[in-house]
Amino acid sequence: LSSFPSYINLLPSVQTCNITNLPENYFLKYYLYHALTWPQLSFVAVVRPKGGYGNGRGYDHSYPKVVGYVLAKMEEEPSDGMAHGHITSLSVMRTHRRLGIAERLMRMSQRAMAESHRAHYVSLHVRVSNNAALRLYRDTLGFEVEKIESKYYADGEDAYAMHLDLKSMW
Numbered sequence: 131l132s133s134f135p136s137y138i139n140l141l142p143s144v145q146t147c148n149i150t151n152l153p154e155n156y157f158l159k160y161y162l163y164h165a166l167t168w169p170q171l172s173f174v175a176v177v178r179p180k181g182g183y184g185n186g187r188g189y190d191h192s193y194p195k196v197v198g199y200v201l202a203k204m205e206e207e208p209s210d211g212m213a214h215g216h217i218t219s220l221s222v223m224r225t226h227r228r229l230g231i232a233e234r235l236m237r238m239s240q241r242a243m244a245e246s247h248r249a250h251y252v253s254l255h256v257r258v259s260n261n262a263a264l265r266l267y268r269d270t271l272g273f274e275v276e277k278i279e280s281k282y283y284a285d286g287e288d289a290y291a292m293h294l295d296l297k298s299m300w
């Protein structure tokens with residue numbers, strides 16, 4: 131038996147964070163599917179009220195607030211036959227950017243893919259115009275561009291298909 135991941139009650143807030151930051155959105159059941167199938171691979175960044183919950187003014191249900199998440203999975207039918215992870219979605223609220231949150235979320239997910247699932251590599255797609263994410267993936271984390279996927283997104287924009295080797299983390 132294994133317990134539900136601790137973030138499962140936060141999935142509606144993860145969905146809100148996604149809708150706020152990205153045009154690619156998903157049904158709640160897709161977040162739940164990730165959390166139940168690969169509970170080790172997704173992470174959230176939350177903020178708690180200053181001074182904790184016990185401030186004498188009752189429980190504040192608006193906390194904890196999700197300010198970032200990485201939603202990740204293992205590729206279920208890898209075309210190259212190699213077990214590998216995939217980043218479905220990553221975002222951080224504007225108010226909390228450039229604090230190293232996305233980098234930490236990505237590194238935690240990458241480690242879990244290697245250690246829990248012996249992932250050979252991790253893949254993702256990113257819009258060719260998304261300079262912030264490209265900088266994060268390529269320059270900070272060391273991803274490489276594998277190919278350009280033409281008109282990958284619903285609005286016709288191309289995607290870079292990127293990947294990062296994880297075997298060094300086994």
Ligand code: ACO
Nearest residue numbers: 219220221222227228229230231232233254262263265266
């Ligand atoms: N401009 C240039 N470089 C950037 C930027 C930026 N705006 N943001 C991050 N980086 C690079 C920098 O090298 C940065 O290191 P530094 O701050 O020491 O210079 C490094 O990435 C790490 O930055 P973080 O602070 O970890 O990144 P942050 O927490 O701000 O989140 C993110 C970055 C996720 C791209 C954020 O800007 C965001 O949510 N954007 C909107 C949603 C989005 O584009 N998500 C990715 C879509 S692709 C996908 O989901 C697979």
